[in-house]
Amino acid sequence: MQIFTRNAQRWASKPLAQEQADGFKAGVKEQGLQEVMAHGSYLTNLASPDPRIHKLSVAAFEDELDRSEALGIPYFVIHPGSHKGTSFQEGLHTLTISLRRSLANRPDYKVMLLLETTAGGGKSLGGSFEHLAEILDQTAMPGRLGVCLDTAHVFAAGYDIRTQAGYEETLDAFKTQIGFGLLKAFHVNDSRSSLNSHHDIHADIGEGKIGLEAFRLLVNDPRFKHHPMNLETPGDEAAFQRNLQRLYDLRRL
Ligand SMILES: [Zn+2]
Structure with missing residues (x-):
């Protein structure tokens, strides 16, 4: 399961109450859910060259890190962000300094921060395994x-x-540049946009430009048998069920 720990479209949020955290943890246990993941707010850009946006981003990021820890969530996923036209090196510097500071101030936290691979393109960080390796x-x-x-x-x-x-x-490129030891989870989505388009538009499994074969290979890959995988396909609950069923159908029995 993947959740937002606060409103992902707004900077402000009400503090998390102890009863809410306790209730959430009890619910996760009761349902037998494993490897719950939190996804970062869409506004956050830890690589932003704008001091105001950067400050708001750090505050939102740290709040979400704290919430994830309070909720007993093992993985918190963020997009590395955008340098907004300055330079990759500058964005990288701003991002890594911020990450270091926030994590170093929370030495006992169990939640692991996951950087998500992005569609890349001109201004966004994390669009190649080399870039992600550099950030790490x-x-x-x-x-x-x-x-x-x-x-x-x-x-x-x-x-x-x-x-x-x-x-x-x-996957060989990932293994060489980053290493499988750091590959902790997957977002399983087909793509409405083409190879190398740098556009991030998700599609239902098997109905986008990727097609079924990649998903068949992934859900049968013994290397990732125990890795959490989350759907982020468009649509409602029924659509999620359809996509999930499609992935189940691809598994070899
Ligand atoms: Zn994703």
Whole structure:
């Protein structure tokens, strides 16, 4: 399961009450849910060159980190952000300094921060495995950071996972540049936008430009048998059920 721990479209939020945290933890236990993930707010940009936006972003990020910890959530996923036209190096610097500071101020936290692979393009960070590796290196907080691979994003970023050869080549690149030890979770989405388009538009499994084969390979890959995978496909509860069923149907019995 993946959740937002606060309103993802607003800067302000009410503090989390102890009863809410306790209720959530009890519910997770009762339902037998494993590997719950929190997803960061959409406004947050820890790489922002604008001091006002950066300050708001750090506050929102730290609040979500605190909430995730209070809720007993093991993984908190964020997008690395955008340098907004300054430079990759500048964005990287702003981002990694912020991550280091926030994590270093919370030395006992159990929640692990996951950086999500992004569709890339001109201004966004995290669109290639090399870039993600650089962010992880410079943040230099071993054990506190990992990666969440989003199938739609890597495809839009230019990694062609549509065939077995392309799928293996992509994962080999990940293994070489980042290492499987840091690959902690997946976002499983088809893509409405094309290979290398750098546009982040999700589609139902098997109905986008990626097609079923990549998902068949992923859900049968023994290396990721125990990794949490979350759907972020469009639509309502019924649509999620359809997509989930499609993934189940792809599994070899
Ligand atoms: Zn995602």
